[in-house]
Amino acid sequence: MTHKASFALRVGHNPDVLTCIANLSSDEVFTPPELANQMLDTLERAWAESNAGASIWADPTVTFLDPFTKSGVFLREITRRLTDGLESQIPDLQQRVDHILTKQVFGIGITRLTALLARRSVYCSKDATGPHSIARSFDRDWGNIWFERTEHTWVGRKRVFRVHPTTGREVSVEQRGTGRCKYCGAGGGYDRADVLETHAYAFIHTDDIKARIAELFGEAMQFDVIIGNPPYQLDDGGYGTSAAPIYQLFVERALELNPRMATFVTPSRWFAGGKGLEAYRRRMLGDHRMRSIVDFPKLYDAFPGVKIRGGISYFLWEREYDGPCTVQTMWDRQALGVPVARYLDAYDVLVRRNEAVPILEKVRARGESTLDARVSSRKPFGLPTNYTGRSTPERMTDPVKLFANQRIDWIERGSLPSNEAWVDGWKVLMTRVQGTSAAIETKFLSKPIVTGPGTACTETYLVAGWFPTRPEAEALAQYLSTRFVRFLVSLRKSTQDAPRAVYAFVPEVPLDRRWTDEQLYERYGLTHEEIAFIESQVAAHDDTLFDEDVDAETD
Secondary structure: OHHHHHHHHHOOOOOOHHHOOOOOEOOEOOOOHHHHHHHHHHHHHHHHHHOOOOOHHHOOOOOEEEEEEOOOHHHHHHHHHHHHHOOOOOOOHHHHHHHHHHHHEEEEEOOHHHHHHHHHHHHOOOOOOOOOOOOOOOOOOOOOEEOOOOOOOEEOOOEEEEEOOOOOOEEEEEOOOOOEEOOOOOEHHHOOOOOOOOOOOOOOOOOOHHHHHHHHHOOOOOOOEEEEOOOOEEOOOOOHHHOEEOHHHHHHHHHHOOOOEEEEEEEHHHHOOOOOOHHHHHHHHHOOOEEEEEEEOOOOOOOOOOOOOOOEEEEEEEOOOOOOEEEEEEEOOEEEEEEEEEOHHHOOOOOOOOOHHHHHHHHHOOOOOEHHHOOOOOOOOOOOOOOOOEOOOOOOOOEEEEEEOOEEEEEEHHHOOOOHHHHHOEEEEEEOEOOOOOOOOOOOOOOOEEEOOOEEEOOOEEEEEEEOOHHHHHHHHHHHHOHHHHHHHHOOOOOOEOOHHHHOOOEOOOOOOOOOHHHHHHHOOOOHHHHHHHHHHOOOOOOOOEEOOOOOOOO
C-alpha cells in the first residue's frame, strides 16, 4: 500500500493523464496541470508573504476546497504538495495521506462524470472506500468529493389547463420547459429527465452557502483556501459571446464563505464587458482584497485548443489584504513586461496592459468629452440585423438606401422606426461586430463607411457621427481609422462586439482637419516608447475610406 500511495501521489510518470483528456463542453473546460500548478505557486508565495515565510504545504491544519472540481487536478496537485510538505511532521506515508485526504482536501463535483473523474485523480479510485483507494479512513464512498443531482428552482413558468386523470376535472398546472431558474437563470430546456445532467450546480443553487456546505459535508466548515475553475456559461439559446455567463455566480458564492485566500481562473471578459457582468465587474474592481491578477489575453495560450474570446485570467483574493492589485500579462506562456501594482477601480473597466495606463492618463488629463456620447446606440434606425428590405428602389415613393449585413437594400423612408431625420445628413457607419478567429486581434475596428443623404442602416452598424456636410464626416472617419483611436478602443473591447461603450476612452477632437497618428501622438505628449507600444498592438489600415457608392463589405 505504501508503494501504491507513493507512486500515485508523486506523479512521476509521463505523460500525465490529465494533460490528455478532452473538454466535455464549452462550460466544462478542464484546467491544464501546468496552469493549475502556476496558480498554486502564486498561492504559495502569497501565503508565505502573509505568514512570516511559512509554507502552506507544511501546515496540517490548512483546509482546501475546490467547489467546482472537474478533472480533480487542483485537489491532486494540492495533495501531492502536502504529501511532500508534511513529511517531517507525519513521517508515516499512509497516515500522512489519510490525514490530508480526510482533513484537508475537499471538493464538489459539477456533474456525476466529473465527480467520478476527480475521485479517480485524487483517491486513485472512484470509490474512496474501495480496495484501490489510497485513503484508508473514509466511511463513505464519495470521500470528501461530493456530488448529488440537484434540480433547478423554476420561476415564471407558464400555466396550462389539464384534465385530472382521476377526477376528470380541469386543473391548472405549470408547463415544463418554460420559466427560468431563480439561481442561475437557466431556461426551461434544462428541466431534464433523470438520465440527463441538469447542470443545476449545488454550490450556486442556494440562498445560504454556509448552510449548504454544512449540509454537503455533514458539519460546518471554514475553508482556508478556495481554488478552482468554475463552469463558464450556460448555452441556453445563446451563441459565443451571447451565451449567459455563470462563472461570476460561483466566485461570489465562494467569497461568501470568507476564506483566507481564494484563487480562480475565469474568462477575462468581465474586465470590460460580458453579458450581465456589470455588477460583478464593479464589485471586483472595487475590492482592494484583490491581491494579484495574471492575464492571458492571447487566444489558446492558457487553454490550448479551447477558443475563449478575450482570453482567460486567474486572480488571487486575500481576506486580510487591503491595497493595490499586482497585474501581470502572459504571452506565449511567458511573463510579458514587469508586473505593476495598481488600484483596479481607477476606471470603470480593467485596463489589461500595464503599459497602456500612462497613455490613457495622458489622454484623460485634458478633460475632453469622449466619443461614446456621439456614437449611436444599437439599432440606430430601429431596424434589426435580420431585417430585409427591397432589392431595388423601383416603384418606391421615397426610397432610402439601406446598409445591411454585407449587402445594400432599400426601404421606404416612412417605414424607418426611428431617427428619420438622420437620413438627410452625412453619416459615418461602423460595424457593430469586428474581429476574426485569429489568435491575436490587431485591427479592433473595421474601416468606417461614409454615407451621404438618403441612407440608413440596420443594427449591423452603429452611426458614429451625423453631420450636415461631407468634410466633417470624412474627418471623423479618418480619425476613427487611426491607430491611436483603435488602441483606445482596444482597452475596452474584450470580444468581437464593438458597442457604443468601447468608444468611452476616445476623446472628442475638433473635426477641422484630417487627423494623423503623428498629430495625435504630439497632441497628447506621448513618448517614443508609448508610441512604439501602440503600434505594436494595432495594425495600420490603408488610407481608403468606404463611401456610399462602394459595396458594404467590412474589413
